Amino acid sequence: MLTGLTLTEARAGLEARKFSARELAQAHLDAIGRLNTQLNAYITVLPEQDVLAAADAADARYTKGEARLMDGLPVGVKDLFCTKGVKTTAASKMLANFVPPYESSVTARLLDAGSVFLGKTNLDEFAMGSANITSAFGSVLNPWRRQGDDAALVPGGSSGGSAAAVAAGLALAATGTDTGGSIRQPAAFCGIVGLKPTYGRCSRWGTIAFASSLDQAGPMTRSVADAGLMLEAMAGFDEKDSTSSNRPVPAFSKAVGKSVKGLRVGIPAEYRAPGMPEEIAKMWEQGIAWLREAGCEVVDVSLPHTKYGLATYYIIAPAECSSNLARYDGIRFGERKDAATLDGVYERTRAEGFGPEVRNRILMGTYVLSAGYYDAYYLKAQKVRTLIKRDFVQAFEQVDVLLTPTAPSAAFAQGENMDDPVQMYLNDIFTVPASMAGVPALSVPVGLDSKGLPLGLQIIGRHFDEETVLSVGGALEAAAGFAHKPTLHAEAGV
């Protein structure tokens, strides 16, 4: 079935003209029509005629032998990337009717590569969350179910709509953004592949900002090779982003399948968190064994400041968020609540336009940046961040990649972990340190837990060495042979 292909398979099928881009796009629109009401993975689905017109243009290029890297491949776009003329909400009431007059650099690159956009995927409001429960447009449902249990599970967050769409066959792949784990954790929860590239690899221009020193766009796909292919289309220098890297973009899709023999894989002692569920620990051991069998040398390493990653993150990310979200003032764009004074307009607009989690993070950030507290919190956190980054740089003097679990649990039910913010933040315990250091990290689905839910392992690499990360990810994927499908997906019961 067309909705079950990888990008790589679909690209080959289109090239061989086994099916047309129009048929591929139509199959996805039909799947969205059948399943999106339940999953709520898309906030906006593009008009059918626009999707099919883009597919027809791709078909014409295939016929002429001028097909591009992603030509005719239907993808979802996280609703945090501005898309020209297409509503872009960041899952917030604040931007419920915002139609950007410009295209983000990453989506412009994907369009140039021939991708066919299906719609804008749901997320936690302003990408702040780990369960996709803070969206102003409703929660996203994880297409997976526990065996013998109908409880609605969260898809992870913040790129939960993208993860659910790819897992359920509502897109061949989707874009995500990752600030502290927002690509990798939902990928693990939904049984797909998610790659957070090196900070600076993909342009941030036109992506709605959360924490600018951490935000990084990346692909969410069904295979490691697909992640390489899609990153190749997304990445590259952009003079409109002052932190964009001007290093050349390698042929990432060719990195998968390369031998990993002799590569050194580090196992960081500090990730063996007390209270780690037995099944996660076992899966990690299994991953280590697989890589050893593939010819890797396994080395114990230490990242001594790991335990401070989350606390550091929850100072730095809110600080940057409070600054970035100052622009939502009800004057220049977005929603506006009227009041008698200008301050009143600001205060009412921001109180009513932002949901509670976003408000709390802005307030937390305002506090740690305010006079009298800046040194104790923000400056201190920036110094601890230096130590966290040094841990990685030192570890990468001994090893080529690190292998860890992606998340401390499988997907949990809606309603669990909701009362205590710290409990929710712990979801990102294994993903945040790589974000703080700016290094690339990949989540690969490797197996199911005893309840039938997917688990992921994370491969972390050196700055700008996504190729080695993808090679090792490919080896892990081949050994794991993960071919399970969620309960809800486009090919079930058709």
Place this chain on the structure above:
Amino acid sequence: MSLDLATTRRIAKLARIGLEDAELETVRQKLDGILGWVDQLSEVDVEGVPPMVGTETEALRQRDDVVTDGNCRDAILSCAPEKSGPFYTVPKVVE
């Protein structure tokens, strides 16, 4: 140190988020919990450690000081919730 209501009110004012007193107390409790948790950083010795600004993987670039964009006034104004001709509108700020 624990967060009091007056500080919470001041922070909300700085952030221009208008909160009722009942909401302020809820926010105070949440933030106080998070601040208590991040206090664990006080045990880290950062003597002589420089703060990390950005991720420091690339040097900041400079570019020529020339206009690279513009002539899109109407597109930009199209996003405004309220406008009057080629202007954003706000409540009267000068008495």
